[in-house]
Amino acid sequence: MNKLLPTSTAGSLPKPSWLAQPETLWSPWKLQGDELIEGKQDALRVVLNDQRQAGIDIVSDGEQTRQHFVTTFIENLSGVDFDKRETVRIRDRYDASVPTVVGTVSRQQPVFVEDAKFLRSQTEQPIKWALPGPMTMIDTLYDTHYKSREKLAWEFAKALNQEARELEAAGVDIIQFDEPAFNVFFDEVNDWGIAALEKAAEGLRCETAVHICYGYGIKANTDWKKTLGDEWRQYEQVFxxxxxxxxxxxxxxxxxxxxxxxxxxxxxxxRVMVGAIDVATNAIETPEEVADILRKALQFVDADKLYPCTNCGMAPLSRQVARGKLAALSTGADIVRNEILAGGI
Incomplete structure (x- = not known):
């Protein structure tokens, strides 16, 4: 991308109310069969248009075709029993009922490739596609087969790599792996987590990214943030x-x-995607608030490597709020872009 400070989103965007319950994570589909396929494509067109209207440079599917950023991929793998559930602690933060790994995990068929082809057919803009990272995947399961977080992560990395290569062939420009678990399990990240991530991205010629955030704006995450003190230095452990x-x-x-x-x-x-939009509040940032974050970041990253972005996904927000935040991101980036081009920064 030749444009200075190209904007993008970190992941999800709100789904239309006719497709799934708004402002809700893991919301079940309201359509079935062929109607669901058509509905997902219609939703994808809608969020693509929202991004265009806001002036977002690197567009995504807004995760319209999946219920959840982790489980939708896992549902399409063999070796995981979704009927056999156990309660586990997710990222040392909250309890959740999760499926069980009961055998060898492997990818039997493409998961998002047809969706990516559809998105590619709808736009000539650069496309970013998000996949769950290996460590975040293992943290949302109960494992009775491998009995080793590292071994399971490596198997997931192989499946992710197969998917990523096909997404690249479908025309995806940036493949992003979501790893919020990197902000929690520091020893594992450095011992084998980054190596597993590199395995997932092995052989890709397109741009690769890893998204490491402090989570969606749900209560379990916002409560956790309150315990982290005046300075959040988790990134220091893995950067x-x-x-x-x-x-x-x-x-x-x-x-x-x-x-x-x-x-x-x-x-x-x-290259650094700087989260300049808070997804844990309904308050819409002013363009100047966005610009202020970007100016501060420019002290530590070269302008040609800075990509204004959102902190995380916006699925739990209303469509109106999300659109406002996208517009603020774009306008804030414009302010700083013009300052750079004028020699002010």
Whole structure:
């Protein structure tokens, strides 16, 4: 992408009310069969248009064709029993009933490739597609087969790599792996988590990214953030090794967070998606608030490597709020882009 400060979203966008219950995570579909397929494509067109109207440069599917950013991919793999459920602690934060790994996990067929082809047919803009990362996948399951988080992560990495290669062939420009678990399991991240992530991205010629946030704006996450003190330094644990990794872009959370901006210096040389939109509030940022975050980030990342973005996905928000936030992101980026081109920064 040749444009300076190209904007994008981190992941999900709200689904239309005729497709799924608004402002709700894991919301069941309201349609079935062929109507569901058509409804998903219609929703994809809607969120693509919302992004265009807002001036977003790198567009995505807004995760309109999946119920959840992790489980929809897992549902399409063998070796996982969704009827056999256990309660586990998700990212050391909240309990959830999850499916069980009962055998060898493998990808039997493409999961999102047809959806990506449809999106590609609808736009000439650069496309970003998000997949769950291996460590975040293992943290949303109960494992009775491998009995090793590392072994299971490596199997998921192989399946993700198969999917990612086909998404690239379908015309996806940036493949992003979502790894909120990287902000929790620091020893595992450095021991084998980043290596598993690199396995998932192995052989890709398109741009690769990893998204590491502090989670959706749900109560379990906002309560956890209140326990983290005045400075959130979790990134400090994993950035040094990520900086040396083969992953090209790092997506992080900055707006209304207590992340010290100078931690970005640890990623020097990487492209950085700077989260300038808070997804844990209905308050719509002003363009100047967005611009302020970007100006601060520019102290630690070169302008040609800075990608204004949202902190995380916006599925739990209303469509009106999400559209307002997208417009603020775009306009805020315009402010700073013009300042750079005028020599002011």
């Amino acid at each position: 040094p090794k990520l900086q040396k990794s083969s992953i090209g872009m790092i997506s992080l959370e900055c707006q209304h967070s207590r992340v010290p901006m100078d931690l970005i210096e640890l990623l020097r040389g990487k």
